[in-house]
Amino acid sequence: MTRVLDVARIQLVNWPALLAYPLAVVAAIPVLGLIIDITNGETASGPHEIYLLPVLCGVAAAGHLQSMTQVFPFTLGLGVTRRKFAQATALVVLGQALLLGLVLVVFGAVERTTGGWGREARIFGLGTLGQDDPLTQWLVYSGPIVAVSAICVLVGVVFQRWRQTGIYLALLGSAALLAGALATAQRWWAPIGSFLGGQSLLALFTAYPLLFALALGAAAWLLFRRATA
Template structure:
């Protein structure tokens, strides 16, 4: 375990991308929301929502790509095993997501206390994310971050194993599979059943449980690729 923590510290050399920038993003969102309202000619007349949280995902997960493409070869050169590096990566991803989830929870509380930043605006407490209970709310914030981070780790592992060719094949192959699946579903008229099933699920399931399962699957795939990745 000590060795895994040491490898995690190596990854955190890139702390601005993994920690500082993602933490700064929520603090900027109220200002961005105000600028959006002004550009739309609005002065927050009545309650409204600004959908800025997806920007946080883009900022939070890019560091994991750098971890796989830059830190991984360096760590192997120091004698770190692939298993140790994978465990450290999982630890860093989980810790980052847990920290950001807690920060978003705090900003949601501030948003409520200030009446939506004094403008009846909802950025962190938009209706689709609202949960009763702090733990459930934290899980909804954390789930998508873990899942998106796992995708980036998998993409980085694919790059290390097969370089640009692997990335192109993964993107185009994934798009082809999705297109084929969509065609089959449309042909068999399954869309009403699928949308009905999803509509019956709680937002906690869709935004916490499903992303966690997806993250575990992506992380497992990343490990299988990483075992044979070269530097």
């Protein structure tokens, strides 16, 4: 475990991409919303939380792509095994997601206390999802961040294994798979929508993203074992 923590610390050398930039986005969103409102001559911005999480997920996950393409070769040179690096990566991904999720919950509490930043804005709240419990909000925010981070880790592993050729083939394969799925499953969307509509908030935003992340993590590990620096 000590070795895993040491490798995690090496990954955290890239802390600006993993933590500082995502936190800067979180802090800048209320200011940006205020500027937009002033520009439009409005006093209230209305609910905005739907736009925050996807942006934050993308910014937070980009750091893990850098870890795979830059930190991984360095740690291999230090004699770190692929298993230890994979375990450290999972630890960093989970820790980052939980930290950012907690920050969002705190900002949401401040937002409610200040009456939507003094202008009835909803940026961090989850009112449209009908859930105000802080623990559930924490999990709901953290789950998607873990899932998107797992995608970036897998992309980084594909790059390490097959370089640019692997990325291009993966993109083309994903596009072909998606096109085939859309062509053959058009009649499935109504049942899928009905199924998802009946799921709980924790299932949609925490359980399913975590299962998705685990599946990607398993795929990444299979490729990871043959990745080279």
